[in-house]
Amino acid sequence: EVQLVQSGAEVKKPGATVKISCKVSGYTFTDYYMHWVQQAPGTRLEWMGLVDPEDGETIYAEKFQGRVTITADTSTDTAYMELSSLRFEDTAVYYCAFRYNYSAFDIWGQGTLVTVSS
Amino acid sequence: AIQLTQSPSSLSASVGDRVTISCRASQGFSSALAWYQQKPGKAPKLLIYDASTLQSGVPSRFIGSGSGTDFTLTISSLQPEDFASYYCHLFNNYPHTFGQGTKLEIK
Numbered sequence: 565e566v567q568l569v570q571s572g573a574e575v576k577k578p579g580a581t582v583k584i585s586c587k588v589s590g591y592t593f594t595d596y597y598m599h600w601v602q603q604a605p606g607t608r609l610e611w612m613g614l615v616d617p618e619d620g621e622t623i624y625a626e627k628f629q630g631r632v633t634i635t636a637d638t639s640t641d642t643a644y645m646e647l648s649s650l651r652f653e654d655t656a657v658y659y660c661a662f663r664y665n666y667s668a669f670d671i672w673g674q675g676t677l678v679t680v681s682s
Numbered sequence: 683a684i685q686l687t688q689s690p691s692s693l694s695a696s697v698g699d700r701v702t703i704s705c706r707a708s709q710g711f712s713s714a715l716a717w718y719q720q721k722p723g724k725a726p727k728l729l730i731y732d733a734s735t736l737q738s739g740v741p742s743r744f745i746g747s748g749s750g751t752d753f754t755l756t757i758s759s760l761q762p763e764d765f766a767s768y769y770c771h772l773f774n775n776y777p778h779t780f781g782q783g784t785k786l787e788i789k
Contacts, residue, residue, distance in 0.1 A: 599778070609726070609769055611778035625777040626683075659725055667732055668716030668773055672725035 566590035568660050568673035575679045576650050583646040584676045586660035593636070594618040596662045598643040599669065600634055604656035612658075615643060650680045684708050686770055688781030694789040695760055703755045703784045705770035710750040714774030717746055717755045720783075721766045729768075730755065760786075 571585040586598065600612040613624035617636035624632055633646040643660055658676050661669040685708040695701050705715065713733035718726035728737050730746035733753055745756040757764055765788050770781040
């Protein structure tokens with residue numbers, strides 16, 4: 565069974581950095597890009613970027629460029645999303661997701677809540 | 683970047699009703715549009731991809747249509763488990779874009 569299991573909830577202060585993991589199982593990690601999506605309370609889903617686990621190449625959304633780093637560790641089949649210089653408005657649930665059987669995100673992690681609070 | 687505008691943002695309906703949700707793009711593109719259902723505290727679930735293709739296991743009451751700039755999701759006869767939020771998603775280029783969502787509530 566294809567699964568994405570994300571790390572647990574985080575509470576961070578403004579200006580801090582958070583790093584969330586997404587452990588995959590049930591498929592070959594390097595065969596599919598891994599994407600990250602932000603969902604802040606009351607706002608739309610926001611695509612943050614992706615990583616190609618095969619070569620580490622990344623594409624980031626302009627909104628997050630300069631603050632987000634998405635990586636892939638092929639030794640542990642784990643993708644990571646690091647967001648720096650956290651602001652109150654970064655309080656959100658963050659999902660990893662990818663296109664497995666279909667031409668859209670058919671596989672999602674369970675989500676990780678990040679709370680930015682002073 | 684292409685923007686997606688969903689309407690309505692919220693909708694009240696009854697079991698058995700037929701409802702339609704619209705997703706309009708700021709410029710035309712291929713049929714690379716998907717629809718997701720999301721329930722509180724859960725990840726989105728893929729319903730439809732390529733504008734009109736039902737994902738395996740999704741009930742046939744969910745119908746996707748459209749092309750170019752105008753796309754719709756129709757639920758032909760609402761069931762109790764359909765009350766949730768729905769999002770459209772453009773995935774043919776970067777950045778990927780989502781609509782702002784439609785919350786479907788019980789009347």
